[in-house]
Amino acid sequence: xxxxxxxxxxxxxxxxxxxxxxxxxxxxxxxxxxxxxxxxxxxxxxxxxxxxxxxxxxxxxxxxxxxxxxxxxxxxxxxxxxxxxxxxxxxxxxxxxxxxxxxxxxxxxxxxxxxxxxxxxxxxxxx
Amino acid sequence: xxxxxxxxxxxxxxxxxxxxxxxxxxxxxxxxxxxxxxxxxxxxxxxxxxxxxxxxxxxxxxxxxxxxxxxxxxxxxxxxxxxxxxxxxxxxxxxxxxxxxxxxxxxxxxxxxxxxxxxxxxxxxxx
Numbered sequence: 069x070x071x072x073x074x075x076x077x078x079x080x081x082x083x084x085x086x087x088x089x090x091x092x093x094x095x096x097x098x099x100x101x102x103x104x105x106x107x108x109x110x111x112x113x114x115x116x117x118x119x120x121x122x123x124x125x126x127x128x129x130x131x132x133x134x135x136x137x138x139x140x141x142x143x144x145x146x147x148x149x150x151x152x153x154x155x156x157x158x159x160x161x162x163x164x165x166x167x168x169x170x171x172x173x174x175x176x177x178x179x180x181x182x183x184x185x186x187x188x189x190x191x192x193x194x195x
Numbered sequence: 196x197x198x199x200x201x202x203x204x205x206x207x208x209x210x211x212x213x214x215x216x217x218x219x220x221x222x223x224x225x226x227x228x229x230x231x232x233x234x235x236x237x238x239x240x241x242x243x244x245x246x247x248x249x250x251x252x253x254x255x256x257x258x259x260x261x262x263x264x265x266x267x268x269x270x271x272x273x274x275x276x277x278x279x280x281x282x283x284x285x286x287x288x289x290x291x292x293x294x295x296x297x298x299x300x301x302x303x304x305x306x307x308x309x310x311x312x313x314x315x316x317x318x319x320x321x322x
Contacts, residue, residue, distance in 0.1 A: 077207040083198055141284035
């Protein structure tokens with residue numbers, strides 16, 4: 069059951085890991101700097117980074133000794149594509165709500181015009 | 196750490212649960228029918244359904260005794276919105292690849308038109 073998509077979603081299922089990705093969206097940085105805003109031990113932060121790295125969501129530089137972390141958006145693209153398949157479901161739900169509101173509006177307008185008597189205005193045809 | 200988005204991503208981090216959602220995208224159905232394509236015990240399927248239900252990704256009917264399951268796309272919309280924030284990163288990556296390919300193409304064209312090669316304007320002074 070260790071498919072890429074499951075690794076990606078599992079990696080995203082934690083607010084600290086999502087906050088790490090949000091920080092890396094601003095630019096690459098060291099693990100020490102990454103750890104600063106979190107009240108966490110370095111091993112705890114390293115554990116989160118390993119989950120993100122295994123999912124391919126972050127890359128670590130090999131050139132410098134501080135091995136900067138950077139965001140890798142490839143797996144996010146795959147996850148977005150999977151979710152997009154369901155877009156019509158949440159849009160349909162909004163459409164249904166919209167249709168329902170229009171229905172109420174129409175019923176109100178009808179009851180108003182029935183009450184006062186509808187007047188039809190005639191317009192002179194052009195030409 | 197039990198925020199809605201984490202519940203949603205955790206629920207999606209399993210191929211069986213994603214397959215259940217894909218089945219429910221075709222229409223609501225009973226748990227027995229849902230379990231059929233999976234070589235799984237009913238308690239195992241029920242466990243997956245509970246994870247999906249807790250995340251709000253499925254709803255269970257209360258009217259009928261067989262309590263049909265249906266897809267609820269609300270949490271998927273929220274997850275899609277979160278991922279969309281990172282769209283520019285995967286698009287930038289494709290843009291960079293595109294720019295790189297154009298660069299190679301330009302360099303090739305240039306080396307062809309220059310013909311025999313580059314003239315050196317400076318020579319390194321000896322010793």
